[in-house]
Amino acid sequence: MIRSSVSNCPVPADQQPLNEYEQLKGSWLFRDSTLHWREYITKILWIWGLSWLVAGPVAAASFPPQKYFAHFILCGAGGASIGVLLAVVRLYLGWFYVCDRLCSGTVFYEESGWYDGQTWTKPQEVLNRDRLIVAYEIKPILRRLQFTFAGLAGMFVIGTIVWHLL
Template sequence: MFSTKSDCPVPFDQQPLNEYLALKESFLFSWSMSTNKSFIINLFYLFICLSVVFSIFFVLFTNTSDLGQFFLLDLIFSNVVIFFLFIRLYLGWSYVVKRLMSATVFYEESGWYDGQVWIKTSDYLIQDRLIGIYQVTPSIIRIKYSCLSIFANFIAIYLFISIF
């Protein structure tokens, strides 16, 4: 359901509601808006898949004979990839929520040289802010907590390495 109101001079692809809907339908970003159970299960599957890929890579291209070092190296690389994935999710959703919550919309009519600013009407502003508050903000909070848990995992790995 894309917005096609005629009183909005912003091009279709640059309207904040349409940017939100397009992002919500994309594979990566739709995963971040799923239910908590589905989000955790998919995160677990992603972690397992990355661990297997990095394990195969390390077995083929490294000379690691210590199983503990091999496991920690695999864990670190998997966490780094997932951390960068969450950074990408955070940046995408924060851009969209910023445009949804703003009272003005900057847009380009035909190129980089002719930018315009449109002041949202009250109908657009209320609709966009409701979507930003109740749809996008919970996802951003979930992504922040996921990044914090990955950071805590890095600290735990570091402490484990420094102890042993």
């Protein structure tokens, strides 16, 4: 029954919220945010480690490790965390966009270009399905990303306190 409503949908397939969700869920960066906590943290640590390739030399130029080792580590870790922060912001914005499109009772879409936008009102069964997906699939991901933001903020605060104690 849901398929018949969706088959009457005038929204192009690539702009339908459910298809946008499936595409996002399958893309390489966004897929990582759906993993179990252990694998998710591992991916975040990989991003942080790779960010050290840029942050390390900058920190070493500012604070030579032989002379200011603690400052070098704190500066490098903070700089590398910016790479993680940018990745998490990108994840959050992508998931939030799809969440908003799924929760909305109407879908804005473009038929052939930016100048001919239309709006489609979702039938109730499609809206219910989409909101269930949001409640059970997307909201936990958004909460995880918010928790990651809080963890990063906590690390920056701890790093700042340690910096001032040195």
